[in-house]
Amino acid sequence: MNQYFAQLAQDNASGTFLDSAVNIVVFVFAAFVVVAFAVVSVVLNHHWVSHGVTVKQIKLFRKVYFGIAALLLAGMSAGIAVYLIA
Amino acid sequence: MIQLHENEKIVLQKRRHWYAIVAESFMLAVAAIALATLFFAALVSPAIRTMLDAYLGLVLFVLATWLLLLWMVFFVLFTNYYLDVLIITNKRLIDIEQHGLFTRDLVEVRLDKVQDIKVKVFGVLASLLDFGDLHIQTAGSSREVVVHRIAHPQQVREVISKYHNKIIK
Numbered sequence: 313m314n315q316y317f318a319q320l321a322q323d324n325a326s327g328t329f330l331d332s333a334v335n336i337v338v339f340v341f342a343a344f345v346v347v348a349f350a351v352v353s354v355v356l357n358h359h360w361v362s363h364g365v366t367v368k369q370i371k372l373f374r375k376v377y378f379g380i381a382a383l384l385l386a387g388m389s390a391g392i393a394v395y396l397i398a
Numbered sequence: 399m400i401q402l403h404e405n406e407k408i409v410l411q412k413r414r415h416w417y418a419i420v421a422e423s424f425m426l427a428v429a430a431i432a433l434a435t436l437f438f439a440a441l442v443s444p445a446i447r448t449m450l451d452a453y454l455g456l457v458l459f460v461l462a463t464w465l466l467l468l469w470m471v472f473f474v475l476f477t478n479y480y481l482d483v484l485i486i487t488n489k490r491l492i493d494i495e496q497h498g499l500f501t502r503d504l505v506e507v508r509l510d511k512v513q514d515i516k517v518k519v520f521g522v523l524a525s526l527l528d529f530g531d532l533h534i535q536t537a538g539s540s541r542e543v544v545v546h547r548i549a550h551p552q553q554v555r556e557v558i559s560k561y562h563n564k565i566i567k
Contacts, residue, residue, distance in 0.1 A: 338459065345463050352470045355499050356477055363481050363496075364400070377473050384466040391459025 338395070342388060349381065400485060400492055410486040410557045415529030415549040419479040423472050430468050437461045474499060484532075484545050484554065488561050491534070493543050509562045511537045517551040534558070 356377070360370045402408070437457065440446045450457055481496035491512075495503040512534060519530035530551040534543040548554060 334456070338456070341463070342459070345466060349466065349470060352474065352499075356473060359477055359481060359496070359499075363494075363502075365480070377469075380469055381466060384462045384469060387462030388459055388466065391455045391457070391462055393455065395453070395455030395459060397455070 335396075338392065342392060345388070346385075349385070353378070353381075402487065403489060406487050406489045408485055408487050409561060410554065412484045412486075412545075412548055412550070412554055414479060414482055414545075414547045415527060417523065417527050417529055418547040419476060422475050422479070426468050426472050426475075430465055433461060433464050484548060486554070486557055486561065489565070491543070491558060493545055505543050507534065507536045507543060509558070510565045512558060512562050513537055515555045515558055517555050519551065528552075 357374070359365075360373055365373070440450050440457070478496045478498070481494065481502075483494050485492040485494070488509075490506055490508045493503075493505045493507075495505075497503065514535035516533040516535075517530055518533065519525055519528075524530050524547075528551075529547050529549050532543075532545040532548050532551050532554055534545075535541070536543065
């Protein structure tokens with residue numbers, strides 16, 4: 313534990329503490345969003361399947377919803393990758 | 399979705415007017431466009447671009463995450479809109495209302511129990527686009543069924559009246 317705080321103090325002194333903190337916040341937030349997306353997707357899909365939406369419409373909803381979401385998830389991943397490489 | 403009785407057929411199925419979903423998602427669109435505009439303005443402006451270069455990845459991450467959250471909220475609103483439906487059969491009317499992700503109300507009224515139907519169209523937009531609130535007084539325990547912002551309320555009222563009259567004759 314002391315070693316951990318010593319490392320934090322060292323990071324703080326060298327100015328990398330803020331970067332580490334931002335990294336942690338970014339990863340925790342990204343994980344939260346991905347989990348929320350998974351939960352909402354499962355619930356929405358359940359509603360479409362169980363409440364009388366026709367098969368053709370369900371396919372259309374899935375294409376639109378998951379298509380755009382995949383683009384945005386790719387954008388998130390690209391953002392993290394660029395941030396970490398930079 | 400619903401089990402029809404013997405000799406029962408669906409005569410009309412109505413959702414809320416499309417204006418309802420447009421009005422509900424208006425603020426989402428504003429929030430999405432505002433942040434996207436800021437992002438692209440930052441990319442175009444050399445001064446801000448230099449400042450943001452080090453954090454371009456972070457900015458892209460925030461923008462994509464923000465848009466993903468708005469996209470999810472929009473689809474929840476859209477699903478609520480799509481699953482809210484008034485079904486009129488030749489024997490009864492069924493009002494299904496989806497509230498959020500986990501609450502769903504279903505009111506079923508036999509057409510012979512309908513006592514009074516009131517249509518309320520208020521405002522310029524409602525008059526132009528032909529939508530309004532439908533109040534159906536019943537003799538049942540639910541007393542009044544209210545369907546907000548339904549498309550073509552007069553047509554719905556006429557269909558209910560027609561089948562109500564057929565039943566009580």
